[in-house]
Amino acid sequence: MSSFLDILADLRAETAELDAVLRTLDEAGWHKETPAVGWDTHDTVAHLADTNDVMHGSVTGSGRDLSTEAMDAVREAGGTFDVTDPSSVDLFTARQVERGRAMEWQDVYAWWTRSCEQLHDMLGSLDAASRYTWGPNMISPASLCSARIMETWAHSMDVHEAAGVPFPDTDRIRHVAFLGLRAMPNAFMLAGLDAPGPIRAELTSPSGETWEMGPSTAPSVIRGTASDFARVVARRDRDGSASRLQGEGPDAANAIAHGRAFL
Numbered sequence: 001m002s003s004f005l006d007i008l009a010d011l012r013a014e015t016a017e018l019d020a021v022l023r024t025l026d027e028a029g030w031h032k033e034t035p036a037v038g039w040d041t042h043d044t045v046a047h048l049a050d051t052n053d054v055m056h057g058s059v060t061g062s063g064r065d066l067s068t069e070a071m072d073a074v075r076e077a078g079g080t081f082d083v084t085d086p087s088s089v090d091l092f093t094a095r096q097v098e099r100g101r102a103m104e105w106q107d108v109y110a111w112w113t114r115s116c117e118q119l120h121d122m123l124g125s126l127d128a129a130s131r132y133t134w135g136p137n138m139i140s141p142a143s144l145c146s147a148r149i150m151e152t153w154a155h156s157m158d159v160h161e162a163a164g165v166p167f168p169d170t171d172r173i174r175h176v177a178f179l180g181l182r183a184m185p186n187a188f189m190l191a192g193l194d195a196p197g198p199i200r201a202e203l204t205s206p207s208g209e210t211w212e213m214g215p216s217t218a219p220s221v222i223r224g225t226a227s228d229f230a231r232v233v234a235r236r237d238r239d240g241s242a243s244r245l246q247g248e249g250p251d252a253a254n255a256i257a258h259g260r261a262f263l
Helices: 004-022 041-060 066-076 086-101 105-124 141-163 173-182 184-190 226-233 252-258
Strands: 132-134 137-139 199-204 210-213 220-225 246-248
Touching: 004 105, 004 141, 041 086, 041 105, 041 132, 041 141, 105 141, 132 141, 137 141, 141 173, 173 184, 173 199, 173 210, 173 226, 184 252, 199 226, 220 226, 220 252, 246 252
Parallel strands: 199 220
Antiparallel strands: 132 137, 199 210, 220 246
């Protein structure tokens, strides 16, 4: 099990991986469409920067809060916030993107850089044994870092593809896979399914190790590469990742079809 400081170091490294591409882009590069329909790199980075700020505010209680921000976005659209309805989250992210579209790309880049530094420094100051507010939940600093690794990794993949730069998988993908497995009950709920039983994943890492996650006695097992599993739960399956995973047991097929590591 990785220590909290190891996970924070992985978040910094994943951020640096994205920054290595962003710093090479000109204005045209920032406005290239990513595989995320309707979003270019400018939109993607604005979303990441804004979420960094919201996490900082939620955890410290000194700024913008995730639950309040999400509810406000839905109210502005004339609806009622429902955490079980993905469209509520979509309205929140749409408002984040609109905030970025009012800015020049250089300012979005500066915003993202500043927000990363502020968030990472704050996370590093937290008590690893305590729990902090993130949306409706109280979670550990390690889980906060894992959540940001997952989203940074997923959107970095989009930016790399838009820029025509190969995206390297590293063993940092373990955090994405672990979060996806842990979030299966939420994924099943969002898909309108009964809660799953225990699920186990046996995955081959980018470095060739075998990662075993979940109870050894779980009746449902998913096998394959960590790269494919992480793409499935990050909803980044663009080349048949789901079809390469093997599942057995009562909940395996639905886990592959509906797994998601985020709201």
